[in-house]
Amino acid sequence: DSGVTQTPKHLITATGQRVTLRCSPRSGDLSVYWYQQSLDQGLQFLIQYYNGEERAKGNILERFSAQQFPDLHSELNLSSLELGDSALYFCASSGLAKETQYFGPGTRLLVL
Amino acid sequence: GQQLNQSPQSMFIQEGEDVSMNCTSSSIFNTWLWYKQDPGEGPVLLIALYKAGELTSNGRLTAQFGITRKDSFLNISASIPSDVGIYFCAGPFSGGGADGLTFGKGTHLIIQP
Numbered sequence: 001d002s003g004v005t006q007t008p009k010h011l012i013t014a015t016g017q018r019v020t021l022r023c024s025p026r027s028g029d030l031s032v033y034w035y036q037q038s039l040d041q042g043l044q045f046l047i048q049y050y051n052g053e054e055r056a057k058g059n060i061l062e063r064f065s066a067q068q069f070p071d072l073h074s075e076l077n078l079s080s081l082e083l084g085d086s087a088l089y090f091c092a093s094s095g096l097a098k099e100t101q102y103f104g105p106g107t108r109l110l111v112l
Numbered sequence: 113g114q115q116l117n118q119s120p121q122s123m124f125i126q127e128g129e130d131v132s133m134n135c136t137s138s139s140i141f142n143t144w145l146w147y148k149q150d151p152g153e154g155p156v157l158l159i160a161l162y163k164a165g166e167l168t169s170n171g172r173l174t175a176q177f178g179i180t181r182k183d184s185f186l187n188i189s190a191s192i193p194s195d196v197g198i199y200f201c202a203g204p205f206s207g208g209g210a211d212g213l214t215f216g217k218g219t220h221l222i223i224q225p
Contacts, residue, residue: 002154002156004154031211033211033212033213035212042215042216042217042218043155043200043215043218044215045205045212045213045214046212047212048211048212050211055211056205056211056212058205058212090154090155092154094211098211099143099145099160099204099211099213100157100160101157101213102157103154103155103156104154105152105153105154106153106154
């Protein structure tokens with residue numbers, strides 16, 4: 001158990017819809033990262049938050065957004081969903097050693 | 113952009129055999145990381161490397177940071193069934209001050225009974 005929790009575990013929705021994925025980091029970790037894992041693109045870094053502020057963006061689509069709340073939990077919002085957005089979405093957190101990232105169990109999103 | 117190429121893509125081995133896999137980058141990395149992902153779970157950090165030429169062990173796992181800083185190697189000795197999974201190399205994502213990681217496509221390790 002990494003200490004990072006993600007909900008829901010599975011999500012099935014339709015094209016054009018909007019969903020929100022939730023993540024709680026390990027206790028004490030200020031950095032939260034979101035990753036997308038798909039068969040064709042592999043594991044890709046989407047966005048990072050640090051102590052409530054957006055720190056950096058990776059390969060995140062404009063239809064996707066995220067935020068980190070004062071209690072440090074984070075949400076990833078995916079809108080205008082397309083079939084190609086079907087993937088595993090992971091949240092990770094880190095403390096001072098930023099390369100030591102602890103991954104949650106992921107949310108499996110299926111867009112039909 | 114950055115690309116990490118892992119080889120082999122998959123390995124079919126017998127229990128007890130040693131395993132070697134590697135990762136090459138199109139650019140220089142200052143940190144190399146090796147993660148393992150079990151089915152249905154998130155990646156777990158195995159070994160972190162911070163200096164060119166560094167050799168680091170974690171139990172039966174040994175990883176090396178290549179001298180050119182563009183490659184890294186992971187060896188597993190005397191494989192056991194719980195070693196099955198996907199092994200990823202990773203390095204710092206380039207751009208925008210991000211602390212996120214860039215991952216290779218992974219090496220699937222399958223152990224035949």
